[in-house]
Amino acid sequence: MLLSSLIHELDYVKLQGPIYRNVSAIAFDSREVQTPNTLFVAISGFASDGHLYIDQAISKGASTIIVEKDVEVSSSVTIIQVKDARRALALLSDRFYGRPTERLNLIGITGTNGKTSTAYFIKSIYEQAGQNIGVISTIGTMIGDTLSAQNNTTPESLYLQQTFADMVAANIDHCAMEVSSHALNLQRVAYSRFNTGIFTNLSPDHLELHHDMEQYFQAKAQLFRMTSKHNIINADDPYGRRLISMCSGYSTEFITYGIDHDADIYASDIQYFADHSLYTLNTPSGRIDIKVNLPGTIYVYNTLAAISCAYADHLSLHDIKEGISAVTSIKGRFEVIHQDEDRKVIVDFAHTEDGLEKALLTLRPFAKGRILLVFGVYAADGETGKRKRSAMARVAAKLADLSIVTSDNPKEQNPEVIIEEISNAISKAEGNYYTRMDRKEAIELALKLSGPGDIILIAGKGHETSQIIGSREIPFDEAQIVQDFFKGGVGLSSGV
Numbered sequence: 001m002l003l004s005s006l007i008h009e010l011d012y013v014k015l016q017g018p019i020y021r022n023v024s025a026i027a028f029d030s031r032e033v034q035t036p037n038t039l040f041v042a043i044s045g046f047a048s049d050g051h052l053y054i055d056q057a058i059s060k061g062a063s064t065i066i067v068e069k070d071v072e073v074s075s076s077v078t079i080i081q082v083k084d085a086r087r088a089l090a091l092l093s094d095r096f097y098g099r100p101t102e103r104l105n106l107i108g109i110t111g112t113n114g115k116t117s118t119a120y121f122i123k124s125i126y127e128q129a130g131q132n133i134g135v136i137s138t139i140g141t142m143i144g145d146t147l148s149a150q151n152n153t154t155p156e157s158l159y160l161q162q163t164f165a166d167m168v169a170a171n172i173d174h175c176a177m178e179v180s181s182h183a184l185n186l187q188r189v190a191y192s193r194f195n196t197g198i199f200t201n202l203s204p205d206h207l208e209l210h211h212d213m214e215q216y217f218q219a220k221a222q223l224f225r226m227t228s229k230h231n232i233i234n235a236d237d238p239y240g241r242r243l244i245s246m247c248s249g250y251s252t253e254f255i256t257y258g259i260d261h262d263a264d265i266y267a268s269d270i271q272y273f274a275d276h277s278l279y280t281l282n283t284p285s286g287r288i289d290i291k292v293n294l295p296g297t298i299y300v301y302n303t304l305a306a307i308s309c310a311y312a313d314h315l316s317l318h319d320i321k322e323g324i325s326a327v328t329s330i331k332g333r334f335e336v337i338h339q340d341e342d343r344k345v346i347v348d349f350a351h352t353e354d355g356l357e358k359a360l361l362t363l364r365p366f367a368k369g370r371i372l373l374v375f376g377v378y379a380a381d382g383e384t385g386k387r388k389r390s391a392m393a394r395v396a397a398k399l400a401d402l403s404i405v406t407s408d409n410p411k412e413q414n415p416e417v418i419i420e421e422i423s424n425a426i427s428k429a430e431g432n433y434y435t436r437m438d439r440k441e442a443i444e445l446a447l448k449l450s451g452p453g454d455i456i457l458i459a460g461k462g463h464e465t466s467q468i469i470g471s472r473e474i475p476f477d478e479a480q481i482v483q484d485f486f487k488g489g490v491g492l493s494s495g496v
């Protein structure tokens, strides 16, 4: 593509060098520059600075560089200075890949918890209605039956636009994607054309980036100014109600869903069972009975979010009902990985205090024996990390009978310090706990200590198949550990 066309709508501060030159690829990481005539975008990051790698990018073939700062390079290289390199990257990626979201019904899902499951419920409903739909989520990107892994919940704009273009090429008409608050603040979704935005809920998370709940809320709220057709909002969530007031001033139509408050789309007559829930779905165009094959209130909410989206897109109540009941499990979301007459072992991605509380509350009414919880708290720096660890510890102390405190993804932090902080907080809240730094040993200990009627909840890593300790990523498969344990049949006690 010709650089002059690519930068046609780019708002730049300074331009130096030829613009009638070819752009063969775009990169924002010098290590990814592979071909001559690459356009390299230098991003001033949190940990490093892309401007430091401009020479490396040029030596590998970059001939156009987007910068935020003054730099000196050879006159054969085109330098374009912009105010915000991440935003420029998003614009250029959209144009480079042919504005793919003009040809997709793009549905963005944001909120602290429930984004992945909402996306999968949406996928199932649209497929039931015979539609082609792609998904971009923490679990990976799904195009057709192919699931590919990605680094972020919401990928950087370059990869995102490339994925949208792949979806268009595969004749996909709809895309349900998770939109993280990082993505909104860091311009990853700028220039993506969202038809629909969905808000699930807001509770403390990612405060290392957003500092406080107000900033976190404002980050999420940006999505609802980017939508052209529908804003779909959980009316039972306090931040959802704030968002409803904000959205009532926008031209985009909004639809509310909920259980407790008046909402356009709501669930009534809810019956909870150990492995599913039943409810009556009420919409302005009729009622229908719904079966959700994942237990607890959270999946009533997540299905209502998905249903509201399908309803807004005029899908039938019949397809909605069938699509919801066709979801029998979602990887790492309340996934039962072992069940016999004595014990049930569940892996769940609960990694926030709200998620952990909801997971434990879902289990409690159906636990004939005790609830044994294996959990850690992933690394978060400073006061934010300390606050999160004690909040999750208090939830564990209150709602689990016994916790085995262990490592999550400690990354560069000292796992012993993290575990000590959690266990001190459990102790202060008068909960029961053991500690095992090695997560495999922690899981095995919980299984050994479990007795008839007990439920073992392994929380925090869900679908993940590795653990990050220091800078090393080590393969780690919780389902496999549990299966191996029961195959070996070692050391099961009759309870402690």
Ligand SMILES: CC(=O)N[C@H]1[C@@H](OP(=O)(O)OP(=O)(O)OC[C@H]2O[C@@H](n3ccc(=O)[nH]c3=O)[C@H](O)[C@@H]2O)O[C@H](CO)[C@@H](O)[C@@H]1O[C@H](C)C(=O)N[C@@H](C)C(=O)N[C@H](CCC(=O)O)C(=O)O
Pocket (backbone or CB within 6 Å): 028, 029, 030, 031, 042, 043, 044, 045, 046, 047, 048, 049, 050, 051, 053, 138, 151, 152, 153, 154, 155, 156, 180, 181, 182, 183, 186
């Ligand atoms: C905190 C955060 O979001 N960081 C993102 C940010 O990294 P950064 O600013 O620290 O990058 P940096 O290391 O300072 O490097 C600056 C620039 O120099 C470039 N570079 C660097 C080294 C080199 O040799 N050459 C080179 O060109 C880098 O590619 C980058 O463009 O910009 C990078 C490039 O886009 C992202 O990959 C990176 O996401 C990291 C991997 C990350 O872990 N992010 C998490 C916190 C995140 O985004 N999470 C959300 C929410 C998850 C949820 O749902 O809970 C998500 O959407 O995934």
Ligand SMILES: Nc1ncnc2c1ncn2[C@@H]1O[C@H](COP(=O)(O)OP(=O)(O)OP(=O)(O)O)[C@@H](O)[C@H]1O
Pocket (backbone or CB within 6 Å): 111, 112, 113, 114, 115, 116, 117, 118, 138, 153, 178, 200, 201, 298, 299, 301, 302, 332, 333, 334, 348, 349, 350, 351, 354, 355, 356, 358, 359, 462
């Ligand atoms: N509506 C909800 N309210 C509170 N907790 C929830 C809700 N839905 C799911 N959870 C909890 O959060 C965990 C993660 O769920 P899910 O993956 O759907 O959320 P998410 O928003 O996509 O999170 P992430 O972006 O971190 O993957 C679940 O395993 C569950 O414990």
